[in-house]
Amino acid sequence: MRILIVDDDDIALELLGDTLRDAGYDVESAVNGREALAALRRSAARIVISDWDMPEMNGVELSRQIRASDGRGYVYVMLLTSHESPQKVVEGMSAGADDFISKPFHPAELLARVQAGERVLSLETRDLAIFALAKLAESRDPDTGAHLERVRSFSRVLARQLAKRPEFADEVDENYIHLIYLTSPLHDIGKVGVPDHVLLKPGRLTPDEFEIMKTHTTLGAETLEAAVREYPGAKFLQLARNIAATHHEWFDGSGYPAKLRGDQIPLCGRIVALADVYDALTSKRVYKEAFSHEAACDIIIRESGTHFDPHVVAAFLECQQHFISIRATFGEPTASSTCVETGGGTDAPESSTDRDPVVAVPAAIECS
Numbered sequence: 001m002r003i004l005i006v007d008d009d010d011i012a013l014e015l016l017g018d019t020l021r022d023a024g025y026d027v028e029s030a031v032n033g034r035e036a037l038a039a040l041r042r043s044a045a046r047i048v049i050s051d052w053d054m055p056e057m058n059g060v061e062l063s064r065q066i067r068a069s070d071g072r073g074y075v076y077v078m079l080l081t082s083h084e085s086p087q088k089v090v091e092g093m094s095a096g097a098d099d100f101i102s103k104p105f106h107p108a109e110l111l112a113r114v115q116a117g118e119r120v121l122s123l124e125t126r127d128l129a130i131f132a133l134a135k136l137a138e139s140r141d142p143d144t145g146a147h148l149e150r151v152r153s154f155s156r157v158l159a160r161q162l163a164k165r166p167e168f169a170d171e172v173d174e175n176y177i178h179l180i181y182l183t184s185p186l187h188d189i190g191k192v193g194v195p196d197h198v199l200l201k202p203g204r205l206t207p208d209e210f211e212i213m214k215t216h217t218t219l220g221a222e223t224l225e226a227a228v229r230e231y232p233g234a235k236f237l238q239l240a241r242n243i244a245a246t247h248h249e250w251f252d253g254s255g256y257p258a259k260l261r262g263d264q265i266p267l268c269g270r271i272v273a274l275a276d277v278y279d280a281l282t283s284k285r286v287y288k289e290a291f292s293h294e295a296a297c298d299i300i301i302r303e304s305g306t307h308f309d310p311h312v313v314a315a316f317l318e319c320q321q322h323f324i325s326i327r328a329t330f331g332e333p334t335a336s337s338t339c340v341e342t343g344g345g346t347d348a349p350e351s352s353t354d355r356d357p358v359v360a361v362p363a364a365i366e367c368s
Contacts, residue, residue: 051081076099251265
């Protein structure tokens, strides 16, 4: 495992490096937080051991920046510090630090704490297993491309933007942001129970077929609910269940399967609803061309308060450039013009989401 050590003291850096290398670790070093962030972008370090007090960027701010980054893997952060007051511990942990080591450090204690960090990082296999399960379900539909990668990235961006709003400050923290990124790929896990003649139909669904398609929400929720009953304390399973059950609910109560409205819909469901629809609209399918970003914006703005939570729409408009970048990263690029809140997309359809599933609902939303 690669470990990044960060300290502006050359002697401390050498002592740390020698201790870790003697124990068999691959070690990279940096002299301040800014240099450490650059190193993390270049390499695959999984553990960061940083001094607290450094010039340019200290260890606390480095922890905060690591947690705010969009890296794909969790980075375990340990702070070397002579600050032992409860206030300082709270400050460090609030910034995202996982552990603390007193200076001067004892080599045996350092290695024991590094091994504890490795055990925590091993839990990330859970994350990989969840995503693999979601990809297995998605593999039944060969037309979805990198849909899961985009939806989870869109969801994380929206959650991070909502975290800046005081009305969501108590609900959306870094853990919530990580969990929605982890669990949103399971939104369509219930499609494993949808018959092929419906799921793979290369065209518009009949009313009866659409009723069958809609059952993927309850099938997914029931499957995940069984897991919740086995592990009631697992927040990621609770979030995954809520997303599967509610990502097709509408803010005005006209969605499915339970016709929930407003705040009756869990926030995670409201977030994934917009992320999922945006991706469906801007993706090319055998039955439709991809809408431009501007056209998708026009639809989302028009349906603020009906299909979508206005708070989530506002967050989307504030971070839409991230949506464009994510789509460029994961394929199927669309026009990158930025929409404004007045809408006015030139190529948007007259209505994206009429209540009639056959006549007026675009297939992008019908089958997403």
